[in-house]
Amino acid sequence: MITNNLKKIMFSIIAGSSATGFSSSSLSATLVDTSGAGVNYVGETMGNASMYRARPFGALINSFNHMATNSGALGTTFVKVGTGTTEATESDYSLEVENTDITCAVASCGTSDNLTKVYTVTFSNTTENDVVITEIGLFGCFSTFDNDMGDIPLNFLLDRTVLDTPITFRAGETKAITYEISF
Amino acid sequence: MITNNFKKILMLIFSSTAPVRDQPTLPTTNLPKLVGLDGIEYQIVNETGWHSNMTGWFNIMNHLAKASSNYNLYLKVGTGTATPTENDYELQTVNTDVSCDTVIVGNSANYTKTYTATFSNPTNSDITVTEIGLYANIMYNGRNEEYMDVLLDRTVLTTPITIPAGESKAITYELSF
Secondary structure, three states: OEOHHHHHHHHHHOOOOOOOOOOOOOOEEEEEEOOOOEEEEEOOOOHHHHHHHOHHHHHHHHHOOOEOOOOOOOOEEEEEEEOOOOOOOOOOOOOOOEOOOEEEEEEEEEEEOOOEEEEEEEEEEOOOOOEEEEEEEEEEEEEOOEOOOEOOEEEEEEEEEEEEEEEEEOOOOEEEEEEEEEO | OEOHHHHHHHHHHHHOOOOOOOOOEOOOOOOOEEEOOOOOEEEOEOOOOHHHEOHHHHHHHHOEOOOOOOOEEEEEEEOOOOOOOOOOOOOOOEOOOOEEEEEEEEEEOOOEEEEEEEEEOOOOOOEEEEEEEEEEEEEEEOOOOEEEEEEEEEEEEEEEEEEOOOOEEEEEEEEEO
16 A cells, blocks of 8 residues: 555655746655654755755655665665555555565566556575565655755655565575556 | 556656656656647657756646646546546547636645636536546657647546536546545
């Protein structure tokens, strides 16, 4: 389920006040990071410099097309898996029970017929036990740029899906997971 | 129902090739084709430079005009009743007797954009509107600075709207994620 974070981002993107350029003045939203803290994104009006000033949102949009294998890389999207089974809600800001036993080794993204965004990740179970995955989360690592402090990368949940059919990773097994977003 | 045109435009949000801190930019390859009001496919062409940035496309979602004009949305009404499909590229039967007098863009709760247009009926007969279309005029060719009109959404009304002769009515269109 798409989270309120992603809804707010999409809504802010289509709310720009400039006719043809990149206006940050109306790009504002309060997102909830993975710790549950509210984070304000507030655009600034700086005339021709607005492109530069708007870079928190620029980085945010750019991240949708840049995949990483794990969290913490500014301006990237990444996938995590977990073992929670609670029904997903749009207010979710993290996975219910994140699993760190299996690791993501490969991540890529593309489009299908220009109508669907496809994120493909490969996870490996390096433990000696089977791991059953029941939930998957799509995250973005965005910056709340501050003029004095520079980039402040934070992670945000964009979508959480509880699987109808759980995925079992056998001990030592590697599997690819494909995440698709379409409208 | 939002059209494939609109879906492709929204998907461009997820296609920026710019580095982390740069202004979002369209890719230069594998860009979609959009279907114009004439039913012909137009290839989106990106050219590095001012016109190529993708943000101008999304800003149009906050600009509503009375009729087609560059970088604006606009509404048209019609009398078609065929069930909408995502492949629609124009209203079934555009009504040109009514005219759009005023437009307002707003925001409402739950991340919803509202587009309100007032249509007047200057004829001597009542007009019953059964379908409404949301359109955009966008620059599809950044190299030659060429614009096109695309249908973003076509809705067939469950309850048709009658605009009596000589009167006007406001129609509000809501768009949410």
